[in-house]
Amino acid sequence: MTIQEKINQLRNTLREHNYNYYVLDNPTISDYDFDIKLKELQALEEANPEFYDANSPTLRVGGEVTKNFNTVTHEHRMYSLDNSYSLEDLKDWETRIKKLVDGDVAYTCELKYDGASISLTYENGSLVRAVTRGDGFQGDDVTTNIKTIKSVPLKLKGSYPLKFDIRGEIVLPFDGFVKMNEERVANGEEPYKNPRNTASGSLKLQDSAEVAKRPLECLLYNLTGTNLGVENQFESLVKARQMGFKVPNEARLCNSIEEVFQFINHWDKERHNLPYETDGVVVKVNNLYQQEELGYTAKAPRWAMAYKFKAEQVSTILKEITYQVGRTGAITPVANLEPVELAGTIVKRASLHNADQIEKLDIRVNDEVFVEKGGEIIPKIIAVDLSKRPLNSEPTQYITHCPECQTPLERVEGEAKHFCPNYNGCEPQVVGRIQHFISRKAMDIDGLGGETVALLVKEGLITNYADLYALNKEQVMPLERMAEKSAENLINGIDASKQIPFERVLFAIGIRFVGETVAKKLAKHYKSIEALANASIEDLEKVDEIGVKIAESVVAFFASEENVNTIRRLKEFGVQLEVSAEKLANLTNKLEGKSFVVSGVFTQVSRTELKKLIEDNGGKNVSSISSKTDFVVAGDKMGPSKRDKAEKLNIPLITETDFLNML
Known part of the structure; x- marks a missing residue:
C-alpha cells in the first residue's frame, strides 16, 4: 500500500467512526483507538504535505485564526418564517393554502430548534462554504469554525447532488452547556x-481551536438548490440523513391539519425532555411542487409556518418609564424593570408600545408587572398585578414634549404613536436616519457602523446622509478608536456605495x-428620483399596491426643501438615483396593466424566470385566479381546479411558448 493510499484509508476510516459517534450516536470504536488513528494520520500528513486535503478529519481540531469574517451573498435567499401562536392561526393558514394549490395537502412537521442559523454549501460531495444567516441576503463566512463541529460532514456519503445548499441550526446541547x-x-x-447565545457567539470566535473545544452540534432541515433528486420535504430529510447529515428523527409526515395539531400538542409537553432548546414547531407543505406554486411573500415562504409554544412569563417591578425617539420621530415608551431572568437572558427593559397600551393596561411606576418574551426579540408587559399595587400609586401621564429636543409632540388622528415634528433638529432622528441609510439592506457601507454615525453627528461632521460623501480621511482619523487604516476603509466604503442600485437608495x-x-x-x-418627486398623490395611488398612506408620505417627503436639497447633493456626489441603462434595456411596458397567474411546470424557462419576465415587462403576478386575471400561463401538471376556474371565468389559458411570443 502506498503512502497516499494509507492516508486515504485512514481518512475514510476516521470519517466513518466520526459519523457513527456524532451523527448516529452509536460509537463503534473506543475514544482511545480513535485518537491513535488520528495521530497516525496527522504524522503521515505532516511528513507528506503534497497529499493535503482541506477536508481531512485532522483539521477538525481547529487552530486557524480568522481576523475578519468576509461577507458572502447567499445564492439562495434565507427567508424568515411567519409565526403563529394558536391552532386557529394554523387553520387560517391552511385555508389560504388550499385556495392557491390543487389536490390534497400533506405537511412535514419539524421541531424548531433554538440556535444559530447556518447555510452549508457542498460541491462534488465536499463542504466548500458555511455562511451565517445574516440578513437573509448575505451573511458571514464562518467555514473555518464550522469545520470543527463533528456532526458537520466534510465529505458526503452515498449519492448526492453535484452542488447544493443545506440549511440548519447550530445548537449547544444542555449537557454540554452545563459542563x-x-x-x-x-x-x-x-x-x-x-445555550442559544453561546452557540451563536461561538461562530464568530477568531480562533477555531476555541470553537473546537465547544460541544456544538449542527441539526439540518432543508435542502436548497436545483436537481436535488427529491419530490417532497420529508423525502429530503431522509436523503440528507443518507448523505451523512445529522437530521433530527422527531420530524413527522402529517396528512391533515388535525395530525399537525396532535404533533404540536405532543411536543408542547415532551419538549422539556429533549437534549436541546426548542421553542416551537415548523409546519411545511410537504410537496415541493406545491411549495413552488405557493411561492414567497416579501419576507417569508407561504408554504411554511412556525408555531411558537406559549412564551415564558415572569413578574418583576416597573421602576421607571422612559421615552425613545426613532428615526421617523415616533416616540416609544420603554419600561425600565428590576432585572429578572426570562428565557435564559436577564431582562431589564420592555417595550410599552404607545400611550393607548399604557392606558389599556393601566401601567404605572412601581407596579408589579408580568413580562413575556414571545415572537418579538424585545420582551413586552402583558399584565399588571393589581393586588400588589402601592396605595399611593398615580396613573401614568404620557409626555407632551420630545424627551430629546423639547418640541411639543403631535399625534395624527388614527395613528397609535406620538411624534416629534422636529425632523431636522432632533438629534436621535438625524442619527437614526443616517444609521438606516448605511444599514446592510440599504447602502451597506463597509467600515461604518451605528456608533461611528452617532459620533460623526456629535462632532458636527455630518448633519444628514449626503454629508457622508463630503467626508475625507483627515476629518475622521481623530475620532475615537479610528486609526489610519480604518479611516481609509470608511472613506472607501462610502465611495463604493455610489454603485448601490436605485431601488436600494430609495x-x-x-x-x-x-x-x-x-x-x-x-x-x-418611476425609474428615476425626479419622476417620483414630481408624482402627485393620485399618480402614486395608481401604482400597484401603493395606497393613500404611502402616497401622502412620498409627496410630503419631496415637499420638504431640505429633503430636496439633500437628494440634489446625493446626485451631485454620484449616488444612483435612477434605474441603470443596463437594467432599463431589459424593462418594457409591453404587459402593463395585465395580471398573470403562473401555474404548472415549465421547460424553456424556470417559474422564477417567467415571473421575473412578467414584472420586467410591466405585468403583475397574482397568486390566485379571479375575474380580474388577464391570463393564466399554464404549464405541465397544472391543477384541474385552476384550469376549471379559468375556463369558467373565460380567462385565456396560454402556454409558455405563447407567453414568450407575447414579448
Missing part, C-alpha cells in the same frame, strides 16, 4: 447565560412607509 459553565465557574469566570433615504418591497415597486414604476 462548559461548570468549568468556567471553577476557573473563576462568569457562566454563560443560555429604501435608504428613509421615506416613511417605504420599505424594501415598496421601494422596488416605486423604482421600477
Whole structure:
C-alpha cells in the first residue's frame, strides 16, 4: 500500500467512526483507538504535505485564526418564517393554502430548534462554504469554525447532488452547556447565560481551536438548490440523513391539519425532555411542487409556518418609564424593570408600545408587572398585578414634549404613536436616519457602523446622509478608536456605495412607509428620483399596491426643501438615483396593466424566470385566479381546479411558448 493510499484509508476510516459517534450516536470504536488513528494520520500528513486535503478529519481540531469574517451573498435567499401562536392561526393558514394549490395537502412537521442559523454549501460531495444567516441576503463566512463541529460532514456519503445548499441550526446541547459553565465557574469566570447565545457567539470566535473545544452540534432541515433528486420535504430529510447529515428523527409526515395539531400538542409537553432548546414547531407543505406554486411573500415562504409554544412569563417591578425617539420621530415608551431572568437572558427593559397600551393596561411606576418574551426579540408587559399595587400609586401621564429636543409632540388622528415634528433638529432622528441609510439592506457601507454615525453627528461632521460623501480621511482619523487604516476603509466604503442600485437608495433615504418591497415597486414604476418627486398623490395611488398612506408620505417627503436639497447633493456626489441603462434595456411596458397567474411546470424557462419576465415587462403576478386575471400561463401538471376556474371565468389559458411570443 502506498503512502497516499494509507492516508486515504485512514481518512475514510476516521470519517466513518466520526459519523457513527456524532451523527448516529452509536460509537463503534473506543475514544482511545480513535485518537491513535488520528495521530497516525496527522504524522503521515505532516511528513507528506503534497497529499493535503482541506477536508481531512485532522483539521477538525481547529487552530486557524480568522481576523475578519468576509461577507458572502447567499445564492439562495434565507427567508424568515411567519409565526403563529394558536391552532386557529394554523387553520387560517391552511385555508389560504388550499385556495392557491390543487389536490390534497400533506405537511412535514419539524421541531424548531433554538440556535444559530447556518447555510452549508457542498460541491462534488465536499463542504466548500458555511455562511451565517445574516440578513437573509448575505451573511458571514464562518467555514473555518464550522469545520470543527463533528456532526458537520466534510465529505458526503452515498449519492448526492453535484452542488447544493443545506440549511440548519447550530445548537449547544444542555449537557454540554452545563459542563462548559461548570468549568468556567471553577476557573473563576462568569457562566454563560443560555445555550442559544453561546452557540451563536461561538461562530464568530477568531480562533477555531476555541470553537473546537465547544460541544456544538449542527441539526439540518432543508435542502436548497436545483436537481436535488427529491419530490417532497420529508423525502429530503431522509436523503440528507443518507448523505451523512445529522437530521433530527422527531420530524413527522402529517396528512391533515388535525395530525399537525396532535404533533404540536405532543411536543408542547415532551419538549422539556429533549437534549436541546426548542421553542416551537415548523409546519411545511410537504410537496415541493406545491411549495413552488405557493411561492414567497416579501419576507417569508407561504408554504411554511412556525408555531411558537406559549412564551415564558415572569413578574418583576416597573421602576421607571422612559421615552425613545426613532428615526421617523415616533416616540416609544420603554419600561425600565428590576432585572429578572426570562428565557435564559436577564431582562431589564420592555417595550410599552404607545400611550393607548399604557392606558389599556393601566401601567404605572412601581407596579408589579408580568413580562413575556414571545415572537418579538424585545420582551413586552402583558399584565399588571393589581393586588400588589402601592396605595399611593398615580396613573401614568404620557409626555407632551420630545424627551430629546423639547418640541411639543403631535399625534395624527388614527395613528397609535406620538411624534416629534422636529425632523431636522432632533438629534436621535438625524442619527437614526443616517444609521438606516448605511444599514446592510440599504447602502451597506463597509467600515461604518451605528456608533461611528452617532459620533460623526456629535462632532458636527455630518448633519444628514449626503454629508457622508463630503467626508475625507483627515476629518475622521481623530475620532475615537479610528486609526489610519480604518479611516481609509470608511472613506472607501462610502465611495463604493455610489454603485448601490436605485431601488436600494430609495429604501435608504428613509421615506416613511417605504420599505424594501415598496421601494422596488416605486423604482421600477418611476425609474428615476425626479419622476417620483414630481408624482402627485393620485399618480402614486395608481401604482400597484401603493395606497393613500404611502402616497401622502412620498409627496410630503419631496415637499420638504431640505429633503430636496439633500437628494440634489446625493446626485451631485454620484449616488444612483435612477434605474441603470443596463437594467432599463431589459424593462418594457409591453404587459402593463395585465395580471398573470403562473401555474404548472415549465421547460424553456424556470417559474422564477417567467415571473421575473412578467414584472420586467410591466405585468403583475397574482397568486390566485379571479375575474380580474388577464391570463393564466399554464404549464405541465397544472391543477384541474385552476384550469376549471379559468375556463369558467373565460380567462385565456396560454402556454409558455405563447407567453414568450407575447414579448
